[in-house]
Amino acid sequence: MESLNLTSPFSSCGRFAPMFHRRQLLGMAAGLGAASWLTPVAQLLATEANAKSSREPAQSVILLWLGGGPSQLETFDPHAGKKIAGGTKAIDTALKGVQLAEGLPRVAEELASISLIRSMRSKEGDHERGVYLAKTGYRPDPTVVHPAIGAVCCHELPAKSTIAKTATDIPRHISILPDNWPARGGYLGGEYDAFKIHDPQAKLEDLTAQVDEARQRRRLAEDLSVVERAFARGRSRAAEGTLHRETIENARIMMTSEQLKAFDISQEPESVRGMYGDSSFGRGCLAARRLIEVGVRCVEVTLGGWDSHINNHEIHKNLNAALDPAFAGLIRDLRERGLLEKTIVVCGGEFGRTPEINPLGGRDHWPHNFTIALAGGGIRSGVVLGETDPDGGRETPNAKSFPDLHATLLHALGIDPAKEVITPIGRPLKLAEGEVIRELLA
Numbered sequence: 001m002e003s004l005n006l007t008s009p010f011s012s013c014g015r016f017a018p019m020f021h022r023r024q025l026l027g028m029a030a031g032l033g034a035a036s037w038l039t040p041v042a043q044l045l046a047t048e049a050n051a052k053s054s055r056e057p058a059q060s061v062i063l064l065w066l067g068g069g070p071s072q073l074e075t076f077d078p079h080a081g082k083k084i085a086g087g088t089k090a091i092d093t094a095l096k097g098v099q100l101a102e103g104l105p106r107v108a109e110e111l112a113s114i115s116l117i118r119s120m121r122s123k124e125g126d127h128e129r130g131v132y133l134a135k136t137g138y139r140p141d142p143t144v145v146h147p148a149i150g151a152v153c154c155h156e157l158p159a160k161s162t163i164a165k166t167a168t169d170i171p172r173h174i175s176i177l178p179d180n181w182p183a184r185g186g187y188l189g190g191e192y193d194a195f196k197i198h199d200p201q202a203k204l205e206d207l208t209a210q211v212d213e214a215r216q217r218r219r220l221a222e223d224l225s226v227v228e229r230a231f232a233r234g235r236s237r238a239a240e241g242t243l244h245r246e247t248i249e250n251a252r253i254m255m256t257s258e259q260l261k262a263f264d265i266s267q268e269p270e271s272v273r274g275m276y277g278d279s280s281f282g283r284g285c286l287a288a289r290r291l292i293e294v295g296v297r298c299v300e301v302t303l304g305g306w307d308s309h310i311n312n313h314e315i316h317k318n319l320n321a322a323l324d325p326a327f328a329g330l331i332r333d334l335r336e337r338g339l340l341e342k343t344i345v346v347c348g349g350e351f352g353r354t355p356e357i358n359p360l361g362g363r364d365h366w367p368h369n370f371t372i373a374l375a376g377g378g379i380r381s382g383v384v385l386g387e388t389d390p391d392g393g394r395e396t397p398n399a400k401s402f403p404d405l406h407a408t409l410l411h412a413l414g415i416d417p418a419k420e421v422i423t424p425i426g427r428p429l430k431l432a433e434g435e436v437i438r439e440l441l442a
Contacts, residue, residue: 055442056342057414058377059161061153061298062288064327064347066319067179068127068306069370071353071363074101074316075323076371077118077388084355084392086363088313095382103320106328112382113331113340114375115440119386121399122351122367127307130350130367131181137406137432144423148183149409150298151192152431155185156415157297163342164295169257171195172297176284179304187423194300199280200265200287262290275333277325285326289333292343306349310360323347331375344377344412346405355392369396372405378412380442403434411436 073079073088078101080090090099093108098116100108107114124130129140136146147155150173160167175182175194185192197204265273265286276282281303288299303323308315327347334340352370353363369388375381386398407417410432417432 055378056162058344058412059157059163059342060292060296061149061344061346061377061409061413062285062292062330063149063183063298063300064285064323064330064345065179065300065302066306066323066347066349067131067181067302067304068308069130069349069351069353069365070306070319071308071312071316072118072370072388073353073355073363074313075104075320076100076116076373078102079388079390082390084388084390086313086357095384098384101316101320103317104324104327106324110328110331113335114373115379115381115383115385117372117374117385117400117405117437117440118369118388119396119399120348120352120370120372120405121396121401122370123401125351125365125367127350128181133402134348134350135181135183136186137403137434144425144427144429145184145186146429147186147188147192148194148300149406150183150194150300151185151188152410152415153297153413154192155188155421156410156419156431157413161295161297163293163339166295168259168295170259170262170291170294170296172295174288174291174296174298175300175302176200176287177280177302177304178300179302183298183300187429188421194298197263197287200263200283201280204260204263259294262294262296263287265290272333275325275329277322277329279322279326281322282326282329285330286333289330289337289339292334292339293337308353309358309362309364312353312357312362327373334376340376342377344379344409345375346372346409347374348372352388355388368394369399374440378442379408379440383440385437385439400437401434403432404437405434407432407434408437408440412441 073085078088078090078099079085080088080099089102091102091105091108093100093111095111098111100111122130122133123139124133132138132140132146135148137149138146154172159172173183173192173194175196177198178194178196182196183194261267265283268286268290273283273286276286281301284301288301291299303319305315305319330345331340334343334345348371351365351367354366356363358364369386371388385400386396389396410417415431417430417434417436419431420428421431422428
């Protein structure tokens with residue numbers, strides 16, 4: 001326990017200089033209210049203690065998914081001047097002594113609000129298996145399909161987020177610009193799969209009725225019942241065990257919900273849209289912020305194409321041009337709207353890239369040490385854990401894993417990572433197997 005060395009008014013005469021622990025000091029303050037020399041300090045400590053105890057857990061997660069495995073050396077952990085840099089230059093950031101790759105100047109300006117785990121390690125060097133581990137916190141297992149972090153959030157947290165003033169009528173788990181491995185509900189059920197949309201500048205498909213309201217109600221009440229009866233005939237038990245009717249009802253509610261406007265980024269001022277950059281990924285990040293505001297629990301926005309086995313530097317230059325304004329704009333926008341403390345932002349991919357440049361000018365798969373960036377939602381800001389080995393080695397001090405990351409995210413969301421859920425086949429599984437990364441917690 002931390003201690004305070006408080007010297008009494010008599011210490012100048014050498015009579016005593018007592019050592020008080022924080023808890024002892026607060027107790028003394030309660031009994032010595034008239035001691036003017038002690039009260040201001042005790043009040044300060046009490047205020048700090050109350051602030052810590054009253055801090056609410058995070059409410060939502062935004063995952064900026066960099067599909068394909070971005071190079072740590074061309075993004076969040078450059079080593080300018082070293083052989084492993086391959087000529088990549090670095091820029092200073094808002095954190096003294098911490099640099100990012102030269103393609104991320106706006107993120108560099110926001111780095112005081114962001115933390116970096118530069119010592120991430122994965123046990124999977126294959127894309128599909130690596131994505132599974134990154135999104136679920138578990139290695140692939142042929143006997144079970146694990147849920148993604150967003151599915152766990154929706155399963156464990158109340159349907160209503162404290163960010164929103166009303167219940168959420170739209171899906172609470174959403175994937176924007178999904179890749180080949182979208183976030184799934186796994187053993188929690190298909191209802192926790194992410195709802196997938198593409199570039200937010202396009203209108204959502206199949207959500208607007210093509211007939212008048214009266215005819216739409218008649219279709220749902222009469223025509224649909226004919227189909228349902230035909231489906232249920234001869235298979236009553238199977239029909240009862242499906243989510244068919246619940247899905248239809250949820251779709252009907254969604255089609256008439258005012259919250260659908262959250263998908264429409266055209267309602268944002270040009271200045272806000274410009275802050276995120278003119279790219280589908282930037283528009284996806286803006287939509288993610290709007291969706292979080294109406295109570296969505298998890299939004300995954302994908303920026304794919306980082307698999308740079310050839311022409312690594314050019315690929316990263318082009319992708320950083322989309323990532324930089326979108327990531328920085330999202331952090332700034334959430335902070336200015338008072339949403340950053342309630343929203344965890346995670347940015348990264350399934351693994352990193354090799355320290356060596358191959359004969360085709362590319363970097364290959366490297367699960368041994370790479371970087372994940374985090375911000376908001378009870379995550380300490382301005383923390384940098386570990387680094388890529390500057391000599392290109394595989395070992396890294398203070399290594400962290402995806403199970404550790406998942407345990408940390410769940411903890412910040414007020415969810416017990418060690419909680420066991422019984423799968424449909426009766427198997428108990430923890431929500432996360434890793435250890436909470438205490439250095440990252442505010």
